[in-house]
Amino acid sequence: MSDPILSLRGVRTNIAQYHILQGVDLEVPRGAVTMLLGRNGVGKTTTLRTIIGHWRAHEGQVLFDGQDITRLPTPAIARLGIGFVPEDMGIFSDLSVEENMVLAAVSGPIDSTRLEWLFTVFPALETFWKKEAGTLSGGQKQMLTIARAMIEERRLYLIDEPTKGLAPAIISTMARALRELKDQGASILLVEQNFAVARALGDSANVMDDGRRVWSGRMQQLATDAALQERLMGLSVEAG
Amino acid sequence: MSAAPQHNPTMARMSLAERLAPHAPVLLIVGLMILGLIAIPSTSSWLTLTVSGLAMGMMIFIMASGLTLVFGLMDVINFGHGAFVSVGAFVGISLLLVLEQMTGAPALWLNLTAMMVAIVGAMAATGLMGWAFERVIVKPVYGHHLKQILVTMGGLIVVEQLIIVLWGPEEIFINRPEALKGAITFAGAALEKYRLVAVGIGIVVFLAMRWVLRRTKIGLIVRAGVENGEMVEALGYRLRLVFVGVFIAGSALAGLGGVLWGLYQEVITAQMGNHTMILIFIVVIIGGLGSVEGCFIGALLVGLMQNYVAFLEPKLALISNIGLMVAILMWRPMGMIPVVKAK
Numbered sequence: 405m406s407d408p409i410l411s412l413r414g415v416r417t418n419i420a421q422y423h424i425l426q427g428v429d430l431e432v433p434r435g436a437v438t439m440l441l442g443r444n445g446v447g448k449t450t451t452l453r454t455i456i457g458h459w460r461a462h463e464g465q466v467l468f469d470g471q472d473i474t475r476l477p478t479p480a481i482a483r484l485g486i487g488f489v490p491e492d493m494g495i496f497s498d499l500s501v502e503e504n505m506v507l508a509a510v511s512g513p514i515d516s517t518r519l520e521w522l523f524t525v526f527p528a529l530e531t532f533w534k535k536e537a538g539t540l541s542g543g544q545k546q547m548l549t550i551a552r553a554m555i556e557e558r559r560l561y562l563i564d565e566p567t568k569g570l571a572p573a574i575i576s577t578m579a580r581a582l583r584e585l586k587d588q589g590a591s592i593l594l595v596e597q598n599f600a601v602a603r604a605l606g607d608s609a610n611v612m613d614d615g616r617r618v619w620s621g622r623m624q625q626l627a628t629d630a631a632l633q634e635r636l637m638g639l640s641v642e643a644g
Numbered sequence: 645m646s647a648a649p650q651h652n653p654t655m656a657r658m659s660l661a662e663r664l665a666p667h668a669p670v671l672l673i674v675g676l677m678i679l680g681l682i683a684i685p686s687t688s689s690w691l692t693l694t695v696s697g698l699a700m701g702m703m704i705f706i707m708a709s710g711l712t713l714v715f716g717l718m719d720v721i722n723f724g725h726g727a728f729v730s731v732g733a734f735v736g737i738s739l740l741l742v743l744e745q746m747t748g749a750p751a752l753w754l755n756l757t758a759m760m761v762a763i764v765g766a767m768a769a770t771g772l773m774g775w776a777f778e779r780v781i782v783k784p785v786y787g788h789h790l791k792q793i794l795v796t797m798g799g800l801i802v803v804e805q806l807i808i809v810l811w812g813p814e815e816i817f818i819n820r821p822e823a824l825k826g827a828i829t830f831a832g833a834a835l836e837k838y839r840l841v842a843v844g845i846g847i848v849v850f851l852a853m854r855w856v857l858r859r860t861k862i863g864l865i866v867r868a869g870v871e872n873g874e875m876v877e878a879l880g881y882r883l884r885l886v887f888v889g890v891f892i893a894g895s896a897l898a899g900l901g902g903v904l905w906g907l908y909q910e911v912i913t914a915q916m917g918n919h920t921m922i923l924i925f926i927v928v929i930i931g932g933l934g935s936v937e938g939c940f941i942g943a944l945l946v947g948l949m950q951n952y953v954a955f956l957e958p959k960l961a962l963i964s965n966i967g968l969m970v971a972i973l974m975w976r977p978m979g980m981i982p983v984v985k986a987k
Contacts, residue, residue: 482877494872496872
């Protein structure tokens with residue numbers, strides 16, 4: 405775990421009077437998928453939002469590639485090469501699929517080779533290219549929001565529950581897309597409630613509880629230890 | 645693995661009402677015109693009133709368009725927007741008075757050149773003023789609606805008084821440029837030339853705004869920012885800067901509206917901006933906060949309504965627009981074309 409792309413040191417984030425993050429330590433290694441797991445309401449989304457700068461850490465440090473980004477404004481953080489896929493997807497529903505993608509290509513016109521590749525990963529995008537994004541189905545919206553993050557190569561992807569509320573068939577499309585991203589050597593910090601997806605994609609895992617990280621290790625280890633899962637997340641995942 | 649059950653959804657053809665619903669706001673304008681045609685006894689009067697209503701609507705649109713984007717983009721309520729209307733009118737009209745030789749000559753191109761100079765001057769002045777207004781008055785009160793209302797109203801009062809200091813307390817009367825005086829006759833109806841020019845300028849401004857919003861990246865950022873500013877920033881765009889740009893452009897447009905409105909009324913006062921604010925707010929609200937299209941349609945409705953009702957039942961003219969607003973909000977509580985999601 406030497407030279408991580410992102411590390412959080414003792415990060416505390418308050419939202420109004422609530423102390424949501426109570427000293428989070430986290431390391432995201434380069435070129436791997438790091439899972440952020442835990443029950444609902446333990447601070448996973450807040451951790452991602454603190455990294456991108458939507459919430460401000462009151463204490464602690466967020467280091468991206470060695471640079472302190474704790475106090476940087478959100479656009480500056482994003483420009484360092486961090487792609488963010490929020491839980492609510494954050495698509496622009498009045499804009500067409502194309503316009504959503506054009507906007508996501510921050511540094512210039514869309515790279516057509518990369519777009520072709522995205523069309524093979526998410527064929528629906530090509531079909532609905534000119535349609536208003538608001539008219540897409542839930543799964544298509546989620547594909548758009550991930551494709552938006554992938555349209556330019558980012559140094560780190562923050563992805564919040566990409567399979568939430570999706571039909572099983574679409575979950576597998578999504579998992580395949582994330583796998584492709586992973587195979588390209590991307591660094592990903594992924595929040596995921598679907599344990600099967602987490603197990604399939606994750607290299608390392610971090611489990612949060614009550615605003616802190618309570619466990620970290622190999623995803624494989626967590627996936628094979630049912631007692632550990634039960635203790636950390638109250639899960640009872642059937643084997644297989 | 646057994647096959648999934650056959651799934652053959654049937655789709656009923658959409659009813660006429662369903663297919664028309666997305667176009668309802670535009671149809672409302674047509675509907676209002678038809679109602680006017682039925683209610684107003686002579687066709688030539690109807691035509692005169694319609695052109696007059698459209699001209700008035702275009703001018704209100706030009707004044708209001710900036711306000712709707714400023715609200716949509718940064719959730720800022722600017723009660724001081726009328727200040728730019730007044731300042732635009734005073735700067736523009738002053739320039740026209742200086743260029744009296746050009747406006748007094750019966751040559752159309754000389755007149756239009758003088759108007760161009762007045763408009764550019766007024767827009768430059770109000771754009772600059774918008775920049776200062778944003779820095780000094782609006783910036784410290786982001787996220788606080790009550791403070792925004794109070795401080796921007798205060799700003800409006802200060803600007804009104806400054807106008808009185810600079811130009812004196814008297815209202816200034818102005819003659820329209822020579823070639824734009826009078827009317828042309830079309831199908832038996834007298835159509836004032838100046839109103840036709842105002843309609844033309846309004847259409848150009850609307851199409852230009854639409855082009856910028858739909859065809860340029862900055863326009864995409866603005867439209868996306870109205871819907872979800874947080875996500876626009878997470879993509880790496882500095883929405884604050886874009887907002888300042890929109891504020892300046894909106895102020896300059898209000899200044900343009902002020903020049904046109906001043907020439908339309910043929911008199912300007914320091915309070916004219918404040919007076920137009922009521923119409924501007926009605927238009928922005930019925931259009932749907934943050935929507936340029938909604939603002940355009942709303943402005944045309946208000947202009948037509950005001951002119952028709954003033955002709956048919958002058959006593960009702962004052963309340964007709966409030967009535968229109970109430971009716972539209974009962975039909976669509978977020979305005980005709982809502983774009984700003986509840987925050």
